Amino acid sequence: MAVIRGGYWRSSEANNFPPESIQTGYFTHLFYATVAIDEIDARTYQIRLSNIDQTWIGTFTPKILQKKADVKCILSIGEDTVAGRTTLSNMISTPDGRKSFIIDSISKAREHGYHGLDLYWKYPATANEFDMPNLWLLFKEWNNSLKEEHNRTGNPKLSLSTIVYFAPKFFPADDKKAYPFKSIMDNVDFVNLVCYDYYGSQDVEVTAEHALLYDQHDKKSTHYGISSWIDDAGVPEGKLVMGLPLYGRRWELVDQNEHGIGAPATGVGPMDYSDILKFNRGHHADVHVVNDKTVSTYLYAGQDWIGYDSKSSIKGKVQYAKDHALGGYFFWALGMDKEYKLPQQGSFTYTYINNALLIDIN
Template structure:
């Protein structure tokens, strides 16, 4: 799959989608590149549409893209290219109050990939948080809420591919003796701008003799050592999330990103959980 986009706040995608001629040129170019380099399909990663007009244009793009893919497939006698999109964890963008065109996404995409992470991070250093928790009784910012909302908005379970992070977010605790989820914090912790790959987290935990806690209520993991606090997913939370995804009948899961794993530990855990025959 060739993924296009990913640039947070970039004006390129909104500008392209707002004009029919630009959309047509973009669609033609993506199909040509995909065929020339032997890709199986195309993925759009727009982070994120912020206006109602953006959502309307996204629906137009997907409709025109799918039509062009089908026409090209008939003309070339090749299987139609797969078309997918990475999307916000929920169909409702909570800060802007706008909603994805779920009918268009469901009709024209082979699957969509909610990015179920970054719920908490360096933008709020007042308290620790579980950055990719499955459940949250106190808010709608959770993976279970997002997946349920996509389904309630008409997207079939089999078209949903749940995102899981292979990195964590870090905080500096105000008091090393107060170290639960939601504990007071005074800034970001170790890592680059408050982020650490899972591989680095494993190393940090080992070198600093960190305490590791799995929180069953939220389905998330955190570790702490002194004033350093890290929220992330480990084998326990990954296994529980995969079990949830299977119970929900989802089409699959994806990691961001494989290079951040530690000796394929979480990748193998997820694969074994997904393939496990519970009968």
């Protein structure tokens, strides 16, 4: 498997950022994000296409391949809402539900020319204690169906991936749920880790980096999550793909003279990287790169404080992925960095075969 340089494109942003706007040269894999699951009844689950999806799901792959013929286009399925997570939980809870979904997902991928399928269920946080055992079954049955379809039709096998929480076990510590590690190792081609959103305005009343690589005081960090997937869950490095955000988080300082990481503040919300650049230019903000302890960046101007990834911290994270022989990285989400300042920092030169590192020509 070649190293992944991925990006998620959101169909909800199609009017402002259509697929032809993507600079495909920076990517090996592009994900159509996302289509939802429709719970028709207790046994029947199929992909639900919104009006937007009906317009774009069939044109995404042709438009991408016109620009770069070797990009893999992946259909990402799921919905990060309470209702969406409940539907996913219901779907995986019965053999008929899983079978109905699997058959329809393969059919939709083939109909619209995709090269793989991706389960988008970042936070399996329903109260159902059987979610993780049922997810184990879904991955197994899904992979078996993909193999069977490949053998029966002679078409190239569709890849199977999933976007998951940054660590294999959930926080807080009293949450006993953990991902089905063995099924992921056996059935999923690669795992996209959500290595961001560690902190937000709902979490703490101080400034915080939401995607820091290292944290000397807390386990909510990319290094901790990746190490846990490798050391505790036993998932090979080559299957792990590091998530990189194309947005930051904004805070309002209590005292503009106290402006470091951890300064008292009120959270405001997310901010696209393109808007961060515009803010910086308009306010002549003070920018601080903290590559020695966290591998992150923040800026402040007056009472405004924004924690984010700059070109420097993205470069540091990509180097970390190379140094630890990871399967690659992906960006969430395309269109948030319209000038492609951050994807320009990514590069890989080694190749995996059967999840084993083959060669590094750097």
